[in-house]
Amino acid sequence: MVTPAGVLPQAAERLDARPEIGADEVRIAVERLNLDAASFRQLAEKHGGDGDKVRAEVLEIIGSRGKMQNPVTGSGGMLIGTVDEVGPDSPLGLKPGDRVATLVSLTLTPLAVTDGLAGWDGRGEQVPCAGHAILFARSVAAVLPDDLDSRLALAVLDVCGAPALTARVVRPGASVAVLGGAGKSGSLSLAAARRSGAARTVGVVPSEAEAALLRDAGLADHVAVADARDPVALAAAVGEPVDVTVVCVDVPGCEHGAILATAAGGTVVFFSMATSFAAAALGAEGLAADVTMLVGNGYVPGHAEYALELVREVPGVRKLFEGRLTL
Structure with a gap:
């Protein structure tokens, strides 16, 4: 479900971020977000580097829109997490327990945060968090490699x-x-x-x-x-x-x-x-x-x-x- 009706998720003002998934969808237990560089710079400059204010605005955006989409830059980022549930008709080839990076923008990914971003100081692009995200049938995700630190892999896959x-x-x-x-x-x-x-x-x-x-x-x-x-x-x-x-x-x-x-x-x-x-x-x-x-x-x-x-x-x-x- 999106608002307004009839638009694709990226253009939506708000996405339905409830945890229930459709037959062709996948739910991810989120571990870390990576805000895109333009979005983070805009937020940091707007708030004069005040990490608490940056964190508060990111929380407000996610809470009000059901996704992370900076209203000024229009951009979002991507995330890593663990596959929690896979619908029977999902074509993504993922299975529960897979640690993955989403290769589609947060601007079109239903997202809910449950920890208030308590582990993030608002001063860097990578955002440790707890919550869930939903991948659609036409989303793209990659299983994280075993030989690279997850933070490094996230930074690389964000711009791949x-x-x-x-x-x-x-x-x-x-x-x-x-x-x-x-x-x-x-x-x-x-x-x-x-x-x-x-x-x-x-x-x-x-x-x-x-x-x-x-x-x-x-x-x-x-x-x-x-x-x-x-x-x-x-x-x-x-x-x-x-x-x-x-x-x-x-x-x-x-x-x-x-x-x-x-x-x-x-x-x-x-x-x-x-x-x-x-x-x-x-x-x-x-x-x-x-x-x-x-x-x-x-x-x-x-x-x-x-x-x-x-x-x-x-x-x-x-x-x-x-x-x-x-x-």
């Missing part, structure tokens, strides 16, 4: 669509710039670009501190420090326009810089929930930019396995992820 789409777009010999290259999706995208045969990779970060981390990780041929919201400065930092630009930042206003940094005939992949379609479309028109623009929708077949493989096999990626988890 980015490297898979990057790998699909990048051709051998291409030049690639990744905005937000030291972040979760950004570091994975740099690794994917290199694995796909990119001849030149540029990682763009907003500060010298992040630049040092990215250089130490060894994921980019060139590391540039620039404000991605400043189109001219960003293009100058990237240098020669690239064939593919991947936008992995968690702040709005980066569309024009990404377009300006991309060569004619190139591709811009917007893998950020802070992206404005209008700004991207009208910006490309205003710049007379002949570029293909793609919206990363978070799903590419095989994306979970591919991202986990990168973390296992590329030490720099794993180091950046584990560094984030210790913050």
Whole structure:
């Protein structure tokens, strides 16, 4: 049941989060949420870093909407937990006791929290909690790997669509710039670009501190420090326009810089929930930019396995992820 009637779950104002499941549904006992970066940043900035206020607003959103969907960014995140009950007609191939990560957004996942988020200080994207969530027949979930810490796996699977789409777009010999290259999706995208045969990779970060981390990780041929919201400065930092630009930042206003940094005939992949379609479309028109623009929708077949493989096999990626988890 959704409100208003007739819309799909992501567009709904409220979902029915009661624990009873239908014949083709699955109930998950929730262990931890992972708020998407754009949503968490917006909440933290709104409340001046006050974790208690952030926690209270997240609780209010989940309680009032039956799902986690930030009303400002429109985005949510994903979760991990243990399969509690499986309907007889579920096509997901899950069984009770499986520890899983949901690979669909919290914006379309019925969710109820029962512990008041008492174990979360409101100061990080990962939210330990108790409650339940419901997966539909067309949901996507992955059984958590045994060889990775669950917090690490959750962080990786939260953004696993980015490297898979990057790998699909990048051709051998291409030049690639990744905005937000030291972040979760950004570091994975740099690794994917290199694995796909990119001849030149540029990682763009907003500060010298992040630049040092990215250089130490060894994921980019060139590391540039620039404000991605400043189109001219960003293009100058990237240098020669690239064939593919991947936008992995968690702040709005980066569309024009990404377009300006991309060569004619190139591709811009917007893998950020802070992206404005209008700004991207009208910006490309205003710049007379002949570029293909793609919206990363978070799903590419095989994306979970591919991202986990990168973390296992590329030490720099794993180091950046584990560094984030210790913050």
